[in-house]
Amino acid sequence: MNKHSAVKILIVDDQPLIVDELHEFLESSGYPCVACYSSRDAVARFVDDIEIGLVICDLAMPDLNGIQLVEELTRIAGKTRVFESIMLTGQAEKQDVIKALRAGIADYYQKPVNLTELLEGVQRQEMALLERHRSHQHLGHLNEKLKFLAASIDDIYQDLDKARRQPLLAPEVEVGNDLEQALEKVEMPAMFDQLSPRQLDVARLVGKGQTNYQIACELGITENTVKLYVSQVLRLTRMHNRTQLALALSPSTAAMRQRATAH
Numbered sequence: 001m002n003k004h005s006a007v008k009i010l011i012v013d014d015q016p017l018i019v020d021e022l023h024e025f026l027e028s029s030g031y032p033c034v035a036c037y038s039s040r041d042a043v044a045r046f047v048d049d050i051e052i053g054l055v056i057c058d059l060a061m062p063d064l065n066g067i068q069l070v071e072e073l074t075r076i077a078g079k080t081r082v083f084e085s086i087m088l089t090g091q092a093e094k095q096d097v098i099k100a101l102r103a104g105i106a107d108y109y110q111k112p113v114n115l116t117e118l119l120e121g122v123q124r125q126e127m128a129l130l131e132r133h134r135s136h137q138h139l140g141h142l143n144e145k146l147k148f149l150a151a152s153i154d155d156i157y158q159d160l161d162k163a164r165r166q167p168l169l170a171p172e173v174e175v176g177n178d179l180e181q182a183l184e185k186v187e188m189p190a191m192f193d194q195l196s197p198r199q200l201d202v203a204r205l206v207g208k209g210q211t212n213y214q215i216a217c218e219l220g221i222t223e224n225t226v227k228l229y230v231s232q233v234l235r236l237t238r239m240h241n242r243t244q245l246a247l248a249l250s251p252s253t254a255a256m257r258q259r260a261t262a263h
Contacts, residue, residue, distance in 0.1 A: 004030050004032075005030050005031045005032070005126060007031065007053045007054055007126045007129055007130075008031070008032045008033070008034065008049065008051045008052045008053060008054070009026055009031050009032070009033045009034070009052070009053075009054045009055070009056060009122070010033075010034045010036065010042060010045060010046060010049075010052045010054070010055045010056070010057075011023055011026070011033055011034065011035050011036065011056050011057075012036045012037075012038075012039060012041075012042040012055065012056070012057040012058065012061070012066075012069065013037070013057070013058040013061070013088065014037060014038060014058065014061045014062060015058070016037055018058070018088075018111075018113075019035050019036070019037060020035070022056065022113070022115075022118075023035045025115050025119075026119075026122065029119055029122075031122065032051075034049060034052060038061070038062075038063065039057075039061050039062075039063050039064035039065075039066075039068070039069045040063055040064070042055075042057070042069060042073075043064075043069070043072055043073065043076070046073050046076065047076060050081065052083065053082070053083050053084065053129050054083060054084050054085070054086070054122065054125055054126070054129065055069075055070065055073060055083060055084070055085040055086070056085070056086045056087075056088065056118075056122075057069055057070065057085065057086075057087060057088065058087075058088050058089070059087055059088065059089040059090075059096060059100070059108075060089070060090065060091075066087045066088075066089075066100070066105075067087070067096075067099050067100055067103045067105070070085045070087075070100075070103050070104060070105055071103050073085075074103075074104060082129065082132045083129070084106050084125040084128055084129050084132075085104065085105045085106060086105070086106060086107045086108065086109065086118075086121060086122070086125065087100050087105045087107070087108040087109075088108070088109055088110075088111055088113060089108060089109075089110055089111065090110070090111045091110075106125055106128065107121050107124075107125065109121065156225065156228070191236075191237045191238070192237065192249075194236055195233060195236060195237075198219070198229065199229055199232055199233050199236070201219060202215060202219070202226060202229040202230060202233060203233045203237075203245060203249060204249060205218060205219075206230060206233075206242050206245050206246055206249070207245065207246050207248070207249025208246075209246060212226045212227055212230070230242060230245075233245065
């Protein structure tokens with residue numbers, strides 16, 4: 001019993017007997033297959049079925065030959081979809097092989113096809129395809145991280161620009177303000193003096209018990225930028241986690257400091 005493969009194969013040839021033979025053999029070898037008897041039908045099936053990862057096609061076909069077909073499928077796949085291809089030919093001319101390799105066709109076999117050799121070639125392309133998928137996913141994760149980093153850097157630059165344009169004047173505490181607001185403005189620990197205005201804003205909201213998402217909404221920045229600011233605050237204040245940070249900025253802690261300094 002052959003293990004079922006996750007790679008679906010598109011078989012294309014204008015000779016139905018060849019397609020049917022390859023279809024039966026590869027299906028019995030554990031590969032799900034899609035049979036096509038024309039290049040135009042193959043294009044339509046490739047578009048409709050994103051699970052197709054390997055294309056086995058004849059070189060000499062009406063309408064689109066094998067090389068033109070693979071070039072068209074490559075154009076359709078773009079940068080978001082990966083597949084491998086194998087070409088079959090009844091006459092292996094050197095110039096045709098060169099054209100096929102330039103078009104990105106990974107391998108070719110001369111008719112009549114040795115099925116054992118073809119299966120070995122399919123297995124090699126299956127491994128190559130899985131490796132390409134892993135690389136593609138890795139690049140996708142890196143691109144996402146770069147996008148988040150770029151957004152975070154942009155937010156920081158915007159904050160710096162706002163800070164340069166606005167005078168850094170601490171608002172006065174008015175009589176009648178609640179105790180929490182007064183303690184926020186008067187009883188900040190000395191270790192927080194080194195923080196920038198935006199870092200201080202983030203620290204105060206952490207002290208209120210707000211989540212990164214809530215802080216991001218209140219300050220008009222991305223959640224990833226909030227995480228970056230929290231990390232900076234923890235590093236500058238030499239605290240281990242946001243719980244310590246919240247305790248250091250809580251009204252009760254500030255009140256205790258106020259009573260201690262009064263005695």
